Amino acid sequence: MYLKHHNMWSDNISLIGNDFIRDEQGRAVGLKPPMIHSMNKSETVLKDFPEIYQRIHERKNVILLGDSPSDIQMIDGFEYDTLLKI
Numbered sequence: 001m002y003l004k005h006h007n008m009w010s011d012n013i014s015l016i017g018n019d020f021i022r023d024e025q026g027r028a029v030g031l032k033p034p035m036i037h038s039m040n041k042s043e044t045v046l047k048d049f050p051e052i053y054q055r056i057h058e059r060k061n062v063i064l065l066g067d068s069p070s071d072i073q074m075i076d077g078f079e080y081d082t083l084l085k086i
Contacts, residue, residue, distance in 0.1 A: 016045070061081065
């Protein structure tokens, strides 16, 4: 939302995150599968999003953003030339 608000979003950006199931009133009543959590943030989960996976699986430069120590495992299973971890 921040990138879109500041006109910085582009077609080469991919975002994967949990999404809610909502009722008729718009209230969150569950999570759409697959549920992404700190222990499964890797290529395995990425393959559950085939449109994004097809677009990025051959890229060799990675910027890995995380907020917990286990997020470093998100790169497991990827072949890359350059990795920036933040």
